[in-house]
Amino acid sequence: MSETLQLQVYTTEAGLARILAADTQGLKLRLTHVGLGDGAYDPAKAPGRRRTALKHEVVRVPIAASRNNPTTRQLDISAIAQGAEEFWVREVGFFDEAGTLVFFWSDATRPLGYKSAPSRFLLGLSLVITEVPIGAIQVIDQGQPLNLAIGPIEADLKGEHPEGKTHHFPLTNMIETDWLAESSQFEYLAEILRGMGQSGVFSSRQYGAAGTEAFNRTFDGAYAAINLHNHPNFLATGGLGEIAVMINGYYLRTRHNDYRLRSPVAGKYLATQDVPPPPVPDSVARASSVAASVEEMREYFRAFAARDITLRDYREHFRWNLAVLEIWPELLTGAVDDTFESFRHTEEIADYRKLLNRTLLLDATGHSTRYENGSFIPGSIRLVSSTGRPQYVAWRYRITTTDVGSVGDYPMDELITPLDLPIQRWDTNRTSQQIARTRRQRWRINRSLSADPHWGQYNEAPTVDLLDELMGKVAGLDGAGTVLAEEYQDSGLVTRLTQWNSQEPLNAACYNRRYGNAVNASGRTRNLRSYNDPTLFVAANTRPEVAAFTEGEFSYRRSYAIPLELILRTPLEGWNPYAIKPATKLQGDGLSPESAYNGSHTNGRYYLTPAELFTDNVANPDPADTGATPRWIKDGGGTPRLVRASGLYAELPRTFQGSDLLRLRYPVYPLYHEGGWAAAAVEALAGDYGINLAQLLRGHMAQQAEIDTLSKSLRHLQGELTQLKLKR
Template identity: 30%
Template sequence: MRLLLAISLLVTGTLAVVSDHQFEMLAKKVEDLTRQLMLTELSIGERARADADSGIKQIRTTNDGTKSYFTQTHSYNSVCSIHEHSNYDRTVGMGEFIATMNGVEFRTRHNDYKLRMPSKTSKNYNQQDDIPFPPVPPSVLAKRNLQEQVHEMQNYFRAFAFQNHNFRDYRPYFKPVLCYLEGTWTTSTKSIDEPFQSDRHSIDAESWFDLQEKIRFTSYTGGKHYLENFSYLPTTIMNMINGTPEYAQWNYRISCHPLSFDLPLSAIKPVDDMAGRIAHKMNLTRYAHTRSARFTLARRFGRENHFQWEDGFGNFKDSAYHNGLLDKIMNEIPGKDNYGAVLHDNTFGMDTLDPRKVNATLLNTAYYHRRFKHDKKGAMGIRDVHRGFSDSNLFVAQTSNPKVAPMKIHYCAKNEHTHHKECKTEAVRYTYAIPLELIYLTPLFSWNPHNLKYVDRRDRKGQQAIIEGGKRNGGTTVDKAYNGTSFKLFYKTPVEFFHGTNVDKDKADTDRGAVGVLDRHGALKKVVSSGQRITLPDIPGVGKLRLRYPIMPLTREGNQVGKELDAVKDVLNHLKNFGGYLDQKPSALAGSALTQADSHFRTSVTNQDPPGHHFHELYIDYDDMQDLAKGLTVTVGTTTDNSHSHQLEISYDANTHTYKIHKCDGKATCWDGHSAVLYSMD
């Protein structure tokens, strides 16, 4: 600090006329101003902590509407901007979002994180390992031909869908993984420190200063980086040491953790984000099958959790709890010291104890937790302590890694043995985390019944051979099919496994549907992507199967308005159970006044090549359905599948009670071979 002050005075030419006393006074003033700046930042942080819990706040807005709920919050077409890159081996699609963690608000880049976990062999900062893919069931591999393998593999998916491990014990092959958002203050304040790998995105800046300038510019203009590779990550003054400020840079990452136990679907149920489903005119059950839905976990395993196989999720009674199922999962996840670390915290002379233990057992603070206890009762007569004054979602973990900025404290406490007051200065390092989503990994990652060649990502020459310099594009002919597979052309699941290859689509999705790949003998095989999906396409005898369950908390759930709104939603949704708590009983709602949901249809499946095996989905709103019943025609757009969509003119045949395509893209028939018949999906 003194050096900086001296330089500034020298530059202004006033150093020679400043006395030592004046110099000391100026240095003290600058130090006081810096201290006041730290206190101002503390005030802002405390206000943020009081107003909201740690959680997701907002995704990027892309549309407007006549009602506020027609625009994005934490969700709209997809919660937290999730999407699919199932043509990649490990990429999980997730866009930008704004989050708050322990009072720090920040905005991410486009994330597209990978299925990776903290290292089990290294304590290096942000060191990660690939999460092992589930193996293929031996009974599948034992089958003699493709048809039998497909049928047996479908049996395992049927067992998972119905949660029936007696039919097939699916549990060793369907592995739950929790992916989480982790944030901390770091000592890397100059050069950009990319916190986690992505095969598709990275921060587009040469330094933190460069990034901050780009954020200032895009915030001023309302613009954006076209690849969404900017992120707003704040800087703070962490400590003052002998008059010199110690700066810290906020950074985050998304990582994953494979659970040590099976997590039945009965312990997961949808959250009623009413704004999103009203905007889409859906009831909760239907909304739960979309990308917009968010879910919550039961307080524990037990018979009170009922699996609803027809819905694909559970049902359980909501209740308060202390250490629940989410705590059990998060307690398995390490902080920046990675797996195997052991740390204890006895700041202020108090041991931090494990609240799950009856006896006085030190809590391993190197793993994420939101509760601890002391061996003595506090002022309110309780020993258990929740991390954060009022933050229900804040999980913390201690670390010894020097790349995490420390917070220092000087305190005095009475020694219990000598009864003398002892003073000391301590520095602790902590990181924060919130859950993002539960993902079920399946044996499709490992299943390769055609024995297609996989080229390692480090083999640049082999990667080029797959596409032959762009000559091969995955077409379903021998001269156009890919010559093998790779980390970003992860196609090896036979098309016969699914009935159709599409589900709801997003513009950010990169999967192409069915493609052609040559096997090791040069024979053409039609396959679909084997990477992580939100929902699998229709499996014969199973249906569509959800594999990603977003469980991220929201910031607004931590303030009084959010809690009141959640209570009101429960009353409105469950008048039979909660109506008695109202001062005035509501009159019955007339059924005719209710908004009708859109009707869901799909086209027939076509195998015409090009474009290959696929079908499309479409939604017809209630008013258009009424017009169809009157004999009128309506025009509807389909989903995008195999890189194209259709504009359909639809009519209703009252004699056969069928909906038919009257015109397709202005012509009598669809160019890719869909029949005229539409099939109801409701």
């Protein structure tokens, strides 16, 4: 049996005299033995410090090993008692070479332990010496390192060691080595995954979709791109299902999102604020009646559909919001707090261990929970410090939205282009034109504003493009308005990153993927983020909640992002011509004038738009949608009015006869798999096929032209022959 304990010992009068005499002579008192007994008492009571022997000493043994720590005034002493004696160890004495009791300890109620005959009693003690100079004492030990002194054990239990040193015990050193290996393995996997694809959406929940062919698999949406859907009866909420992403090689799977359109602001950790909708046109707001206001609002939508600002200058009343998905390594605390706002969904479990166990259960069974409120939040060891301490992190995510400009700044027809989606076409047996009229359609942000964009020579002439420009307006975790320089200690010099196309410093607080730097070994001064990931965007932050790498005087905390969707905001969201008041105590079901809602509410009853504005119903409805049908609600004077939901739609119902559906949500996310070698080969093969087909068509047309010319010549020759016959 062994015990380790820190003891506050008492100095005997005889011991004090011996120490004083030795110190006077320039000598040290030599402690040599430890005595153990079973007498229990209060050491402060008589005889107290006059004690010359233990009350009932059972065994006395030489000191096996020791260590003197003048800084903490501790003597670490270990000893071993072995023999036939059996007793409770209730008192301990420390003797010098003359047999004088110098220090003693006892407790009236608490023993140190039990000494039994079959086993050795290993004793490790730290004596706190406060009554005499600790430098006047010398411990004479047997040189038997039993490693029972509490000091090294306490040091290793703290999980750190001095920089450049190791722990005291092999086990703790092996644990640190295991931490290093785990950190390396996690990054090793990320390195491989980066090379197999690009930062982007990895997959989505498949729901009931199925099929026998590979193209039937729902890589990024079972019923819509990233399973987006409508919740217009909630304020500024984009319906969005569960998705999995791979960003910078780090995998994460989200809960059901249904995110509120909020942008990052400075202040508290993950602080955001609502992104306001575009303003209602003055002519609409000043209309003489609700009917006149409806007609005037319709004119703005008619002007936008015609792209004709002479009808109404609609540009500032239709604005673009860019939604992005961010991930970052948050220091693991055990708590799982929601990182962004959703009226409809939150993490169902706030404890990391319980949430992980729940995830493991669902992965093992293949089950999907009813409310889809559980993310897979991977944990990892981000690094092991030079003092041996591991940095545990949980990979968190959030969705934020930033107003990036109006349709005047970025005309719709020049900003985005629909992608051809052969997998979706084959999966649903539809044409590209049919896919474009559904929620499955994905879009790309053009390289520059152009009504006829193309990828021509993109790799040969890399430049800051529109996506870089828009993402550069999105703030990272420090929030909008933050400016952070990015510097590195490189070959003895401090290198500060610049913008791609100028020597102006890069603002690393906003998301970026292109930057300038000093000439590297390959003679380049411009770089893309990551070793090889064309769609990775990175932002710096200073949040203490985020894991940091430190090198010299610089500290590095980063988050990573991909664009998700562009959202076209309209003035309908803030238009309230009936002066409907918000209600706190909700009444009515809205299904009839008699049961009209008593007021609006941002959470499920956001109905403000006069129903007569729309000429049809929601297009392509999905079971995930809410707020698709009109509701009755009382206006400011208490009169029931028939209204429609005023929030976000994937496609807005038509506002005038003959108009097309106005799409409000444009998925622009990259797909992880599209960045791999196989996808590149297929794309190149498709390009070759298209070129060959075009050449074949041109050849056919050229041959047809030759045939037509020959036919004309033959007809001319026939005509001449006919004339000759007539002349005869």
